[in-house]
Amino acid sequence: MLDGILTGLSTAFAWQNLMYVIIGCFVGTFIGMLPGLGPMTAIALMIPITYSIGADSGMILMAGVYYGAIFGGSTSSILINAPGVAGTVASSFDGYPMAKQGHAGKALAIAAYASFTGGTIGALMLMVAAPLLAEVSLSFHSADYMMLMFLGLTAIAAFSNKGQFLKAMMMTVFGLMLATIGIDPSSGTERFTFGQADLLDGVSFLLVAMATFALSEALINVIRPEQKNPGELDMGTPKIGSTKLSKAEVKELAPTVGRSSLLGFLIGVLPGAGATIASFMAYACERNLAPKALQERFGQGSMRGLAAPESANNAACTGSFVPLLTLGIPGSGTTAIMLGALIAYGIQPGPTLMQENPAVFWSVIISMYFGNIVLLILNLPLIPYFAKALTLPRAVLTVMILFFSLIGVYLVTFNTFDLFMMVGVAAIALILRLLSFPMAPLLLGFILGDMIERNYRRAVMISDGSISFLWERPLTLAIGVVAILVLLIPLKSFLSNYLRQDAKL
Amino acid sequence: MMNRELIGSTLFLLLFVCYGIYAWQIPLMPFEEYESVNSASLPKLYTVLGMVICLLAMIAEIVKAPVNKKREIKTTISWKSIRQTLLLIVLMLLYSGLLEPLGFVLATTVFLLVGFWLMGERRKKILLLASIPVVIIFWIIMTQLLGVYLAPGEFWS
Numbered sequence: 084m085l086d087g088i089l090t091g092l093s094t095a096f097a098w099q100n101l102m103y104v105i106i107g108c109f110v111g112t113f114i115g116m117l118p119g120l121g122p123m124t125a126i127a128l129m130i131p132i133t134y135s136i137g138a139d140s141g142m143i144l145m146a147g148v149y150y151g152a153i154f155g156g157s158t159s160s161i162l163i164n165a166p167g168v169a170g171t172v173a174s175s176f177d178g179y180p181m182a183k184q185g186h187a188g189k190a191l192a193i194a195a196y197a198s199f200t201g202g203t204i205g206a207l208m209l210m211v212a213a214p215l216l217a218e219v220s221l222s223f224h225s226a227d228y229m230m231l232m233f234l235g236l237t238a239i240a241a242f243s244n245k246g247q248f249l250k251a252m253m254m255t256v257f258g259l260m261l262a263t264i265g266i267d268p269s270s271g272t273e274r275f276t277f278g279q280a281d282l283l284d285g286v287s288f289l290l291v292a293m294a295t296f297a298l299s300e301a302l303i304n305v306i307r308p309e310q311k312n313p314g315e316l317d318m319g320t321p322k323i324g325s326t327k328l329s330k331a332e333v334k335e336l337a338p339t340v341g342r343s344s345l346l347g348f349l350i351g352v353l354p355g356a357g358a359t360i361a362s363f364m365a366y367a368c369e370r371n372l373a374p375k376a377l378q379e380r381f382g383q384g385s386m387r388g389l390a391a392p393e394s395a396n397n398a399a400c401t402g403s404f405v406p407l408l409t410l411g412i413p414g415s416g417t418t419a420i421m422l423g424a425l426i427a428y429g430i431q432p433g434p435t436l437m438q439e440n441p442a443v444f445w446s447v448i449i450s451m452y453f454g455n456i457v458l459l460i461l462n463l464p465l466i467p468y469f470a471k472a473l474t475l476p477r478a479v480l481t482v483m484i485l486f487f488s489l490i491g492v493y494l495v496t497f498n499t500f501d502l503f504m505m506v507g508v509a510a511i512a513l514i515l516r517l518l519s520f521p522m523a524p525l526l527l528g529f530i531l532g533d534m535i536e537r538n539y540r541r542a543v544m545i546s547d548g549s550i551s552f553l554w555e556r557p558l559t560l561a562i563g564v565v566a567i568l569v570l571l572i573p574l575k576s577f578l579s580n581y582l583r584q585d586a587k588l
Numbered sequence: 589m590m591n592r593e594l595i596g597s598t599l600f601l602l603l604f605v606c607y608g609i610y611a612w613q614i615p616l617m618p619f620e621e622y623e624s625v626n627s628a629s630l631p632k633l634y635t636v637l638g639m640v641i642c643l644l645a646m647i648a649e650i651v652k653a654p655v656n657k658k659r660e661i662k663t664t665i666s667w668k669s670i671r672q673t674l675l676l677i678v679l680m681l682l683y684s685g686l687l688e689p690l691g692f693v694l695a696t697t698v699f700l701l702v703g704f705w706l707m708g709e710r711r712k713k714i715l716l717l718a719s720i721p722v723v724i725i726f727w728i729i730m731t732q733l734l735g736v737y738l739a740p741g742e743f744w745s
Contacts, residue, residue: 249641249644249648250596253642256604256634256641257638260607260631263634267627270616270627272615274614274628275631302676306672476714478703478704478707479718483718485703486696486699489680499685502680502683503684506677510677515596519592520596539625548625
């Protein structure tokens, strides 16, 4: 393990990788700040660039963009009450009132320090938890993997917004179906290609990621612009004010940040939970723990109310790397995109990643410390300048995103068929978004589809054509039972809601 | 009138039925025919799973429909924005088709200019500054610095 850490250290501190962390944090902060654009769009836009720079540098860049986007999302939440990322919605509850009271600088500083602490505690815990989990998961068989992936799919659907469970499941199945297009790797049979040579290799992950996130997100902002009071969005001269915190304030916030970071990390590790749930849970937890007098301040500019979700969402981002790096199962839509990118590099994430590619495994973890420092040192003084990004003409920004998405895919494939297909997929994604279908389960199903099929077929072959492997091993059975329980949670809430409504009638 | 939940489920049900029709027609290799798992097994399983989920969603929506009448589609989207979005989609399709014949520089400049115009930008300074220099700088970075090939245009070569 020590050798791995040293390899990771030397990779992470190579000058070009340090540059990628800085660039990633800057780009992530910039995109995360723009209302309507989240980390998934930011990372999707980065994929074509990472293809040319290698796996370790590419992952470092994408990780930088990820936590940069979360940090950027907090800035727009605090300054204009328009969260760029769902994970920073809770930050606007108290951050925006603080900014309105003339403490924008203090609110941004709290967000920066809390994010830094959350991210750093998360990275420390990742360093301990990831190798342990990787060691345990080395004993996993194909059947266990298949079940784990099934659990990942059900969890992301179950944790989707209220009332969206069945929609998320439909999208997951749609993603699984997309993954079956092309030549079947086991037998060489053509499936769903309709005689098109361009479809023999299947649908490219990059195309689906760019079309469902970057392109459709830009288009949905055109068809359904955010209903904001124009006065609120006037960021011409944002009054930032002092960014200094007093000793007493730091002392007051320290326990909140510690608790929320721990909670955020643990929630982030769970597949499907992610930064949004972590930030809301940390906010609710702090409000319940606060003394009665302070409880009333929540929602009106409480410093604790801002520090809690900020530390939790950054720690959760780091936590979501645990299942990705150790089991090869993404914990969120964003890590699903990263998983797709890793597979595109020819690297199979999972328990063997730590041994086979220690440079990738450890350099990503180590670069997180550096990334958090970059966010704190460089971004904090630059916030007023970043805030100017909010004044960029919408017309320019939207068309630029369309251009970078299209040319990004073209530069990787040099095939205009992919561009036509990408526009088609984006149009379908747009309709689905208008019908409130979530996109992340589709991408997760698409990425895991191939792995599920391979592991399922291998498991059936090993058990001589029988499906008894599903209950023969206690581990497989246990994961299966958890997956079924996860599926039953939304069903229970649906039934109880229905019964309550029925009683009212 | 169908609410949007029902429209979504119905569209998916149709999609899954179409997928299923093709899934049952996947030509199997001779050695696959008697195997317990073959190329068509999972597509068939996905079809059944998808259809069951769609039917569940439709039943759930019909069962709770009397309570949720408010959720019927409301026309909150303006025709102007629909037109704008459709024109942007057409513009992207045209760009995809003309990128290689016209070449990167010309096709992208026109794409950006027309795109800004469609989005309602009329200031000449912004129209020109956000398109031509961006394209030229991007072209220089790609072709001169990174050595990436960008289509010069079939019409001119």
